[in-house]
Amino acid sequence: MHSLPRAPTVGIIGxxxxxxxxxxxGTAMGLRFRVLDPALDACAATLAEPIVAAYDDxxxxxxxxxxxxxxxxxxxxxxxxALAALAEERPVRPNPESLRTSQDRALEKALFQxxxxxxxxxxxxxxxxxxQVAMASMDAPAVLKTxxxxxDGKGQCRIKPGDDLAAAFDALGxxxxxxxxxxxxxxxxxxxxxxxxxxxMAFYPLTENIHAHxxxxxxxxxxxxxxTLTSQAQQYARRLAESLDYVGCFAxxxxxxxxxxxxxxxxxxxxxxxxxxxxxxxxxQFENHLRAILGWPLGSTSARGISVMLNWVGALPPVxxxxxxxxxxxxxxxxxxxxxxxxxxxxxxxxxxxDLIERLRLAEQYLGCAAQVQAALARLG
Amino acid sequence: MHSLPRAPTVGIIGxxxxxxxxxxxGTAMGLRFRVLDPALDACAATLAEPIVAAYDDxxxxxxxxxxxxxxxxxxxxxxxxALAALAEERPVRPNPESLRTSQDRALEKALFQxxxxxxxxxxxxxxxxxxQVAMASMDAPAVLKTxxxxxDGKGQCRIKPGDDLAAAFDALGxxxxxxxxxxxxxxxxxxxxxxxxxxxMAFYPLTENIHAHxxxxxxxxxxxxxxTLTSQAQQYARRLAESLDYVGCFAxxxxxxxxxxxxxxxxxxxxxxxxxxxxxxxxxQFENHLRAILGWPLGSTSARGISVMLNWVGALPPVxxxxxxxxxxxxxxxxxxxxxxxxxxxxxxxxxxxDLIERLRLAEQYLGCAAQVQAALARLG
Numbered sequence: 001m002h003s004l005p006r007a008p009t010v011g012i013i014g015x016x017x018x019x020x021x022x023x024x025x026g027t028a029m030g031l032r033f034r035v036l037d038p039a040l041d042a043c044a045a046t047l048a049e050p051i052v053a054a055y056d057d058x059x060x061x062x063x064x065x066x067x068x069x070x071x072x073x074x075x076x077x078x079x080x081x082a083l084a085a086l087a088e089e090r091p092v093r094p095n096p097e098s099l100r101t102s103q104d105r106a107l108e109k110a111l112f113q114x115x116x117x118x119x120x121x122x123x124x125x126x127x128x129x130x131x132q133v134a135m136a137s138m139d140a141p142a143v144l145k146t147x148x149x150x151x152d153g154k155g156q157c158r159i160k161p162g163d164d165l166a167a168a169f170d171a172l173g174x175x176x177x178x179x180x181x182x183x184x185x186x187x188x189x190x191x192x193x194x195x196x197x198x199x200x201m202a203f204y205p206l207t208e209n210i211h212a213h214x215x216x217x218x219x220x221x222x223x224x225x226x227x228t229l230t231s232q233a234q235q236y237a238r239r240l241a242e243s244l245d246y247v248g249c250f251a252x253x254x255x256x257x258x259x260x261x262x263x264x265x266x267x268x269x270x271x272x273x274x275x276x277x278x279x280x281x282x283x284x285q286f287e288n289h290l291r292a293i294l295g296w297p298l299g300s301t302s303a304r305g306i307s308v309m310l311n312w313v314g315a316l317p318p319v320x321x322x323x324x325x326x327x328x329x330x331x332x333x334x335x336x337x338x339x340x341x342x343x344x345x346x347x348x349x350x351x352x353x354x355d356l357i358e359r360l361r362l363a364e365q366y367l368g369c370a371a372q373v374q375a376a377l378a379r380l381g
Numbered sequence: 382m383h384s385l386p387r388a389p390t391v392g393i394i395g396x397x398x399x400x401x402x403x404x405x406x407g408t409a410m411g412l413r414f415r416v417l418d419p420a421l422d423a424c425a426a427t428l429a430e431p432i433v434a435a436y437d438d439x440x441x442x443x444x445x446x447x448x449x450x451x452x453x454x455x456x457x458x459x460x461x462x463a464l465a466a467l468a469e470e471r472p473v474r475p476n477p478e479s480l481r482t483s484q485d486r487a488l489e490k491a492l493f494q495x496x497x498x499x500x501x502x503x504x505x506x507x508x509x510x511x512x513q514v515a516m517a518s519m520d521a522p523a524v525l526k527t528x529x530x531x532x533d534g535k536g537q538c539r540i541k542p543g544d545d546l547a548a549a550f551d552a553l554g555x556x557x558x559x560x561x562x563x564x565x566x567x568x569x570x571x572x573x574x575x576x577x578x579x580x581x582m583a584f585y586p587l588t589e590n591i592h593a594h595x596x597x598x599x600x601x602x603x604x605x606x607x608x609t610l611t612s613q614a615q616q617y618a619r620r621l622a623e624s625l626d627y628v629g630c631f632a633x634x635x636x637x638x639x640x641x642x643x644x645x646x647x648x649x650x651x652x653x654x655x656x657x658x659x660x661x662x663x664x665x666q667f668e669n670h671l672r673a674i675l676g677w678p679l680g681s682t683s684a685r686g687i688s689v690m691l692n693w694v695g696a697l698p699p700v701x702x703x704x705x706x707x708x709x710x711x712x713x714x715x716x717x718x719x720x721x722x723x724x725x726x727x728x729x730x731x732x733x734x735x736d737l738i739e740r741l742r743l744a745e746q747y748l749g750c751a752a753q754v755q756a757a758l759a760r761l762g
Contacts, residue, residue: 007713007715021409024405024408024409027405027427027428027715028402028405028711028712028713029700029711029712029713030700030711030712030713030714030715030725032427032715046408046413046428047408047427047428282708282730291704295701296700296701296704297701297704297705299704300707300708304685319410319411319677320676320677320678323672323677323678323680324678326681327663327681330409330410330411331409331410331411332388332409332410332411333411334388334408334411334413344411349663
């Protein structure tokens with residue numbers, strides 16, 4: 001045996017709950033963390049010596065990089081150009097090109113198409129005239145989304161034939177957009193995958209997701225799907241990761257339409273739909289992201305039982321009744337409550353479906369999350 | 382749903398790895414932590430705003446208590462009198478009386494006996510004359526242990542009939558001791574149990590332990606034992622906890638002699654032989670200790686698969702080869718290496734015994750821990 005040299009320091013740009021859960025997973029393994037975040041009260045700050053600075057403050061970013069062995073980020077709206085500058089100095093994983101692609105819905109869709117990953121009908125919209133032409137051709141309900149800086153349902157609006165297109169375009173600020181045909185999807189699935197520095201890949205089981213008001217409300221994993229959907233999703237994830245020379249965890253969200261996967265978007269990071277892995281998989285997505293970016297071997301992505309993740313948005317249910325539910329694991333990000341803010345989640349894990357259903361009924365009864373539980377129960381049958 | 386009031390702050394006296402793992406488990410649940418420790422580099426300090434002070438510095442202890450909602454401790458050599466003073470101010474859990482009993486081998490053995498928990502032959506030794514009388518009567522190899530302040534094999538020495546008793550007594554400082562007959566035990570087992578504020582109890586499966594140089598080297602859980610040993614250990618744990626009105630996790634270590642449990646000692650805290658619960662049980666001992674001292678419901682203590690815990694003492698094996706072993710979970714306490722110091726551990730978990738054995742062979746091959754693996758394999762058959 002020998003002693004390790006100084007434990008690596010992982011820098012994360014963005015100090016939200018994803019950074020916090022990365023830091024919790026990594027601290028247990030002896031890693032050190034730094035975060036850079038403009039908010040003084042970033043919820044990862046208590047676990048990772050923080051630098052308070054804007055995401056495009058190059059001087060502070062360089063000072064930050066100087067204290068880290070490897071750099072990652074916990075959300076997409078970091079400046080890809082700034083990241084590219086940091087990448088001259090320290091390994092940035094995933095690479096800035098992956099971030100740049102995912103930041104722009106038009107680039108992302110074009111890449112999906114180049115890789116033969118099916119997507120729904122869409123059009124790139126630069127001007128009102130583009131929108132008018134596209135809407136006339138689509139002639140169906142659609143969603144107009146800004147190309148950049150959208151998340152959790154922000155930066156988008158629904159339109160249908162006959163609507164005032166100029167008003168809709170203006171409402172989003174007249175910025176470059178994509179117009180997506182509104183899909184009558186049967187369900188929403190996601191795959192969380194991880195690619196190591198050596199190119200090895202591992203895939204978590206497909207997760208079924210239910211959104212409310214544009215924000216993830218419930219995940220069920222492993223999703224009940226035919227094997228072909230799983231192998232298809234894995235193929236798409238592999239193509240995407242290999243084309244980007246991606247390192248770390250990422251997610252692809254899919255709509256299922258007529259039994260087929262249509263890619264909606266990818267997230268170049270650990271993902272809300274992978275939070276169940278903290279208690280329901282052999283290795284959590286957070287640990288696997290760290291293993292990947294440090295060049296360590298990946299951990300098993302196999303599920304342990306069946307999990308339902310209930311997201312707590314805007315407010316937290318009372319903790320004591322929650323902890324009385326068998327197999328429930330409580331995650332509180334330590335953030336001040338605010339409408340629409342993700343404050344925490346619970347993973348309910350069971351070996352058997354019948355137990356999971358019983359535990360969800362307890363959650364419905366004691367935690368005031370009836371809509372989430374009903375949505376989960378409808379999927380669990 | 383409603384928002385929680387401010388998350389509770391848990392104060393832990395002692396900032397070692399046990400405090401660190403408590404803080405990791407609790408931070409995930411939104412708790413805040415403070416630790417009081419005399420060492421500037423206490424390994425829990427990065428997770429819990431530290432106060433650097435001696436364990437008997439009453440002024441600092443009171444200042445510390447003022448910042449906490451509930452107080453616990455991470456090792457036994459805290460002043461029970463100081464804790465009793467703090468208990469006037471804030472809930473101290475487990476209570477100071479439990480600590481006082483466990484700090485003194487004579488009080489502890491007397492309590493075991495009062496509760497009909499079998500112990501090996503022993504005698505209380507205050508003077509050299511006591512030792513001479515006891516040794517003459519025992520007339521067998523024995524271990525002389527200081528009544529107080531011993532741990533990890535410190536504060537004890539073996540003696541046999543004919544040895545220089547005065548030298549042995551002097552070597553331990555001439556302080557009050559107990560003399561214990563050296564037991565030809567078949568195996569060492571421990572039970573980790575937890576008692577809630579409402580008196581509810583939960584028991585982890587029995588764990589088999591292997592020591593090297595007086596320090597825990599390997600744990601295997603659940604231990605392969607007859608059901609009667611489990612129910613007996615649970616009965617003993619229940620008697621002990623109820624007699625002390627104990628709140629929190631604790632461990633009792635047993636020797637198995639002629640198929641019978643003989644209690645060796647109890648630890649009024651989370652315990653090294655419960656570290657496997659982090660990856661091999663539904664709820665870790667750390668989370669359950671926090672649930673208990675906060676008055677929250679206890680979590681399930683059921684095992685998930687079979688676990689082997691390998692303790693890293695003095696040095697850490699290389700991390701990357703370790704992480705290549707399926708089902709291995711890496712825990713590094715972030716401490717500077719030093720001979721005899723517990724620096725981390727690995728839990729290797731598998732659903733099936735055959736897989737566990739295969740993974741242990743990989744550990745033997747790649748981690749330089751042949752003695753530990755051989756000891757584990759000998760028990761796993």
